[in-house]
Amino acid sequence: MKFIGTKTLETKRLILRKVTAADAIKAYQNWCSNDNVARYVAWEKHKNVDETQKLYSLWEEEYQDPKTFRWIVELKDNGEVIGTIDVSKKFLQFGTCEIGYCYGEKFWGQGYGTEALKRVMEYLFKEADADVVWAEHMTLNPASGKVMAKAGLKYETILHKRVNDKNGHKDDLIVYYLTKEDYFKEQQNG
Numbered sequence: 001m002k003f004i005g006t007k008t009l010e011t012k013r014l015i016l017r018k019v020t021a022a023d024a025i026k027a028y029q030n031w032c033s034n035d036n037v038a039r040y041v042a043w044e045k046h047k048n049v050d051e052t053q054k055l056y057s058l059w060e061e062e063y064q065d066p067k068t069f070r071w072i073v074e075l076k077d078n079g080e081v082i083g084t085i086d087v088s089k090k091f092l093q094f095g096t097c098e099i100g101y102c103y104g105e106k107f108w109g110q111g112y113g114t115e116a117l118k119r120v121m122e123y124l125f126k127e128a129d130a131d132v133v134w135a136e137h138m139t140l141n142p143a144s145g146k147v148m149a150k151a152g153l154k155y156e157t158i159l160h161k162r163v164n165d166k167n168g169h170k171d172d173l174i175v176y177y178l179t180k181e182d183y184f185k186e187q188q189n190g
Contacts, residue, residue, distance in 0.1 A: 001092060001093075001094075001095040001097075001128055001129055001130055001131065002127070002128050002129050003066040003067045003092070003128075004066060004127060004128055005063065005065070005066040005067070005068055005069065006018050006063060006068060006069055006070055006071060007123075009071065009119050009120065009123055010076070010119075011115045011116065011118075011119045012076075012115070013075060013076055013077070013112070013115060014073055014074065014075065014076060014112060014115055014116055014119070015073075015074050015075075015076055016071035016072070016073055016074075016085065016116060016119060016120065017071060017072060017074065018060070018063055018070070018071070018072070019056055019059045019060060019070060019071070019072045019084065020056065020060055020072075021053060021056045021057045021060055023056055023072050023081050024049060024052040024053040024055075024056045025049055025052075025053075026080070026081045027052050027056065027072070027081060027084075028046055028048075028049040028051075028052040030080075030081060030082060030083075030104035030106070030107075031082075031083060031102060031103060031104035031105070032045065032046040032051075032052045033045055033046050033052075034104065034105050036105050037102060037103075037104065037105055038166070039140065039141075039165075039166055040137070040138060040140065040141040040144065041102055042163075067089050067092050068089070069086060069087035069097070069120075069124070069128070070084065070085075070086035070087070071084065071085050071086065071116075071120070072084050073085060073103070073112065073116050075112075082103055082104050082107040082112060083101060083102050083103030083104060083107065083112070083113070083116075084101065084102055085099065085100070085101040085102075085116050085117065085120055086099070086100055086101075087099055087100075087120075087124070088100065094131070095129070095130055095131030095132065096130070096131060096132045096134070097124050097128075097130045097132065097133045097134070098134055098135065098136075099117065099120060099121075099133060099134070099135045100135065101113060101116065101117065101135075101144075101147075108143065109143075111150075113144075113147040114147050114150040114151050117135075117147060117148070117151040117153075118151045118152065121133050121151060121152065121153075121178065121183065125180050125183045125184070129180075130180060131179065131180050132177055132178070132179050132180070133153070133177065133178050133183075134153070134156070134175060134176060134177040134178075135148050135153060135175075135176050135177075136159070136173045136174060136175045136176070137173070137174055138163060138165065138171045138172070138173060138174075139171055139172045139173075139174060140165055140171055145174055145176065148176040149176065152178055152183070152186060153176035153177060153178050154176060154177060154178060154182070155174070155175075155176055156175040156176060156177045157174075157175050158172050158173070158174055158175070159172060159173040159174075159175060160172050
């Protein structure tokens with residue numbers, strides 16, 4: 001895998017670019033402070049915009065590491081920031097990219113998540129030479145699984161009782177994946 005870091009990516013409706021500390025106010029308003037968004041992620045909703053500001057300042061510094069693949073997603077037509085998508089560094093040394101994403105509730109169900117995920121996968125396979133891309137979601141969030149499937153990821157397995165939901169109850173993780181070979185086969189057949 002090539003550690004080439006984050007570069008600006010575009011789709012028909014979206015710009016995916018590096019996160020900046022200046023994005024914190026809109027991120028806080030659009031998703032970081034939302035209870036419904038926080039239900040489906042590992043982190044707790046942010047208590048105030050300062051919390052988001054500190055995190056985004058840290059993320060901005062992390063771009064110095066070429067193993068950082070993290071984008072803020074904004075709408076092309078009005079510049080509104082609607083979410084983030086990134087790659088965990090846990091397994092990068094093996095060419096394995098775990099993708100996570102989070103979008104503001106008012107942007108759900110409009111295809112933005114699928115559009116951004118497809119573009120990030122293209123970048124990881126074609127430019128960063130990733131071997132495998134994968135993602136997971138809690139059973140409480142089947143809409144996230146639909147995003148994964150629509151983007152071309154394949155169902156792999158269920159990891160039983162692996163996480164606690166926000167109420168402290170055990171939940172399963174549903175795993176999706178795509179290999180580099182399958183990605184390029186689908187591109188040829190597509």
